[in-house]
Amino acid sequence: MKTSNAFSFSFFFLLALSALFTGAEFIYDSDGDILNNGGAYYILPPGFGGEAIKGAAIERSPSCQLAVVAEISYDKGWAANIRTPFPVKYITNDYPLNISFANLPSNDCTKTGDWVVIDLIGSEGEPIMAGKFEELKHAVSGYFYIKPYGSTRFYKLAFCYSTASCGYVTLMNTHTTSNRLLTVSLDRSKEPLVFKFVKATSSSGKVASGISMVV
Template sequence: MMKLSAFLSFLFFLLLSAFATTISAEAVVDSDGHILRNGGKYYLSPATPIGGGGIIASAIRHGDSNFCSLAVVSALFTNGWGVTISTYLKVTFIKTTYPVNLAFAYLAPNVCTDSPNWVVVNSLPLGQPVMLGGAQEFSAASVPGQFYIKTYDAEKHYYKIVFCEQGKDHCGDIGVKVDSAERRRLVVTDDKNPLVFKFYKVKESSNSDLSMVV
């Protein structure tokens, strides 16, 4: 009886350890090794010097009209803007298996959009760039789907962002394409060359320098 009890205890310990390892492997952590909080604000900083620049928004003019929209871009020589990372799931922390909403935390008032949310649209010649706004702003051009954060190098806390389009059986990496105005636009790509990030927690006192639309 004692041997059976000891065996069951050992088996329970193994199962608990395996469960804890799985949970840990799925957790997304910031540069300090802390798990990303649901609704937390973070800088998406390039993991390597060649990975790109800080993530901000840039105004895109449409012809000679006053109509504009905001594109999500990778800009050099800046820390970027804080991004709120959240999931609709009723959880405290963010994991690689959770769909996430990405939104600039301190978007300045502007004439292009009143929504800070990232959205993927169909737009030639870039393919599927990442813009700001709601799906209704882009009508039929908006692409239904979900963003996810996926591990790129667990030991270094490197991550990439993928977009999984509704109805498709694979997800595309978020990478960069340069447009005709030399802007480094974030786009959904299948070229296996994703932007690789580390997440740095935003200090609330630093929000004053995050809001300028360029």
């Protein structure tokens, strides 16, 4: 999640968060190539078919907000840029990360694709929204981390708060549509979102033209 200057972390804090995890390992895409810092990738289920990651508009008076969701889809969803603040070429499992949608289809919710975690007391998890950090109410500062999941090229996503507590990204049913919200949960009994990275190439990197609606 890209934070504002007011909530940016110091270099030493980043190192402290990184120190929570030991044994740095490179992160690989589905082709076996190491993830490039700032590269664009689709976040897809480990197998064939299933849910693709994209945005969905949630109606909020007087406007809407864009939630990050997993949706049953025949396409690859929306590509995401994966970046670390460190001046490195490749991504490892111990680098703090900002994630943002590489491109946004035309919409009235936001012009910024940054993934932002929202603190909602009493929810089943903290939802991930897309938008500008400063404009989203209850936005929390922190960074994402990519962690291996039991097999080469399969991963799960962690989010570490400024308090240094960390949770995994999970999926929560919306009860109204087939879309499932991406949320951050500190409950380790919940199954994390498991995925693989697929390069967003020039021929396959276009995002869908529409936005799904979650009421």
